Amino acid sequence: MESSGTALSCMPAAFLLLHLGLISSMVHQNEFQTGLVGGDVTLNCTGILPDSQLPRDSVVSWKYSDTLLWRMEKDRRVWRRPTFITGRSDIKMQYKQLKLWNLNLSDAGIYTCEYGTHKVRTSLHIVKLTISSDGHFLQNEAPELNLTQNSPSPLPNLSITLFDNNNKRVTPELQSKSRQEYIVNLKKLETMDSGTWVCQVHSDSPLINQDISFAVKVLGFQNPVLERKYATVDSTVILSWRLNSQKIKWNKGFTGRLNWKKQESAKSHELLDFNVTAQGQLHETKKSNDLFFEIPESKPESSIEVKLPKVHFNHSGQYQCQLEYKGRHAQSKIELVVMKVSANPAGPLSRGANVTLTCQVSGPLAPGAFLRWERVNGTKMDTKNSKQREVKLEVNISAAGLWSCHLIEDSDKKISFHYRVEEASVWINNVIIGASIGGSLLAFALGCLCITSGVSWQRRRPAEKVILQH
16 A cells, blocks of 8 residues: 555656656747847747758747747748738748848837747847938037837846047937937037947846947038138238048038138128039039139139139138038138238438338237247347237338348247338439430430431432432
């Protein structure tokens, strides 16, 4: 009886072990995978034999949640649901992998591959990164990044790290954050920021390490935002703005204009406008009737240029080139500073007399800039400096020679104007010599004229006599 009782008592245990074995043979295999919106992903039916080794009576299926997507029957006939991710999914028959492409956020969910008693359950997590303005910016614009996630499980807490086009880490400003959506603001961009950036997304649970690359194109000028150019009266100046549109392969059309105004508060005058096609062709149209500037026929590629063939003092001021794209603007200014020199009284310097030399620039000058008069090969006594940022400097001189006015900024001579003061005696000698040479030439010309007239008269005399005899 004892043995019988023992056998009976073992039966439930054996049944339990058998039941546990059956259950363990049907335990799901769980996997986790991340996909990007617009990208593709391949979900594995882990552990399945290659198609050539799969038993003929095998049944394989893919489900999304509880919805049957695809099924291969025992006779190898295939059925697929026509309405799910239409045109964006396929089965790789060798290992029955499910490939999805052009992913959407709504594609997140549980995908299950079943064959026999085996189930592979894959949780697909979808991340979407969008960048404002489709990644096309003008100089000094600040991009906004939007990171959205969707998952069949509770949404994880994501950390975001950004790297710029030089693979340098960027510290963004997190504007708002929820488990579903992260909004990140970047700093204002410069043209040198064009290139491929990387957004690194990380989560500890579930483990996510996803690098998302995105393109940034910053349209603008390769000039500084504000540039000063210096010229003397009657010189020739070319003002040039170099665009970076071809360098960054900007393939969208944009327009622009060039304005000039005498000073900040003055009325602006449009000199020309231009447009650049999506193919990079530049077309310029002169808008002003003023003849003080020209558009050069030959110039560097992707450049806006104007030529002032003979600069006047009143041509100084702000020349602003402005780009426009979809109602947004970027600009670069060139401040043209013109220098002129005059003498009072004008003319030669008499012995014992003085003359006042005046040097003037159109200004305004940069902080620390000043004017300096000096006589070439002179002494320290022949040098005079203005106060900082003064735009006019006068010097009373009694010594003739070559005098130079310099505009100095940060110990650098930005521009110089040379003015020669002649001595009166030298000037008078030059006048006498010039008059003597002129008188000699005049006398020679008159002599030649008299000789020619005399010869002509002598030739006419015989002819007159013949006529009278007849």
